[in-house]
Amino acid sequence: MNVHESPALNEPGVLIIGGGLVGASLAIALDTAGVAATLVETAAPRADAQPSYDERNLALARATVNGLDAIGVWRHAAARATPIRHIHVSRAGEFGSARIDADRQGVDALGWTLPARELGVALLRRLDECTRLTRLAPATLDALEPLRNGWRAQVDTPHGRRSIDTSLLVGADGTNSLVRAQLGIDAERHDYRQTLFVCTVTPERDHANRAWERFADDGPIAMLPLAERRCGLVLTVAADQAGAVAALDDAEFIELAQRRFGWRLGRLSRPGKRHPYAIHRVAATRLTGPRAVLVGNAAQTVHPIGAQGFNLGLRDALTLAELIATAADPGASGLLERYAARRAPDRDGTMAMSHGLVRLACLPQPLLGPLRSLALLACDRVPPLRRALARRGMGFRGEPPLAVLERLP
Known part of the structure; x- marks a missing residue:
């Protein structure tokens, strides 16, 4: 056709x-x-x-x-x-985090x-x-x-x-x-001077249908739950480092991802093919x-x-x-x-x-660290803020089209 x-x-x-x-x-x-x-x-x-x-x-x-x-x-x-039943948001090196759970919002995902x-x-x-x-x-x-x-x-x-x-x-x-x-x-137009690398990885621990968003000086990194215990890795690097990151072999790339994401899912392994995207x-x-x-x-x-x-x-x-x-x-x-x-x-x-x-x-900016952590803790522990964050995370904001308000069968 x-x-x-x-x-x-x-x-x-x-x-x-x-x-x-x-x-x-x-x-x-x-x-x-x-x-x-x-x-x-x-x-x-x-x-x-x-x-x-x-x-x-x-x-x-x-x-x-x-x-x-x-x-x-x-x-x-x-x-x-693959359903996302939990979301965890944090920043590397700081104490605050925010968590959103489907059960607490009364939905299956x-x-x-x-x-x-x-x-x-x-x-x-x-x-x-x-x-x-x-x-x-x-x-x-x-x-x-x-x-x-x-x-x-x-x-x-x-x-x-x-x-x-x-x-x-x-x-x-x-x-x-x-x-x-x-x-x-x-x-x-705004050039963030960042490049996104996406691929799949296999974590040592079960992702338990949890999505992770982790911020750092170098940019955000995300881990998304996929089928067969795989995860979708989204790694942001400075644009002037993109060439060097693209040239890493699999072991070196996994080492970088592990350092940036941490060990909450245990050791990462078996990276799939990497795809870079410039961010604007x-x-x-x-x-x-x-x-x-x-x-x-x-x-x-x-x-x-x-x-x-x-x-x-x-x-x-x-x-x-x-x-x-x-x-x-x-x-x-x-x-x-x-x-x-x-x-x-x-x-x-x-x-x-x-x-x-x-x-x-x-x-x-180290001086912003405590404020960022307190903001995340407030989103995690203050019910009205937690509900507002969850509602926006689920895509319900402004005057949404009626189609998105319909329940799934």
Whole structure:
């Protein structure tokens, strides 16, 4: 299956540029709501061809899994997911820590871990079930022309150029969004000068469905529970050390990870293939333009601390689909204003949290140590703070889309 077309390419509707994790989720959510849409994706419709369906191990918040279940994706992924029932947050060399437990929150899991590639496979299977969706893949957006009531997109496919008119243009095309640039929307950028290495490891002790987030002067390190007693390691290093870390052999890399993480899980061993990712923060200065909107990484790319990227992007997609489902005109200015207003508290709060954590929790200032430890202890032992931390950790913040509030079967 290479190119998907239908006779409705020039009927006004929703045009989504970008078929990664968020763009595909939006397309499925619209189809679930009975809204016709066209999805344009540069990669062929295969998990091994889509860059965002990679080797990262995603930590999916409970709200995210509720949303994926509501749009029919989770049934294709649940068997390969691992529940997170405990979260432990600490800082190396300091006494404070915060713990969140599913039992204390009255839920079976705070979230689930799932390899991005497995989520990609589930999305592709669900896309194949859609009945009101036109998929163009592989296809590339070449040009955009504003119309009186929408946009005309020129899209290149292996079978020639296609002209697509739309009443709502959605940019879901990632951090370096062409749609964002074409709309003339600026983006604020911050280079953290850090590189993330992800791989799997085997701990000596059972992870007991616990996720660990540990801060240090060198950056955060996380350990995520996976199936078969494996863990997903997320190790942050300074960007100028990335080359040296990439050159380490397995034994040397495990020694570094052990030193950074500690011995709570015993000895670490059997590292899988390492994948480096440079870390940047990119935030669009606005989310909407005339009959156009940005979602996911095109709207905001956040530091991976706390695993907020896809979770935040899915809430973008589900909120937009919810508003479109009951609208006569999906590109109406009032609808887009409501979308931006609904997303602002969640978006601003999540971005401020991720940016503030990496700047404060990893700042090498010994005088801040007692304050950081006291803050973690307060989150651990003061019930209202603990509940607020747990609720945000499970993805319930701002005015969430209704889909994420539905209970899992």
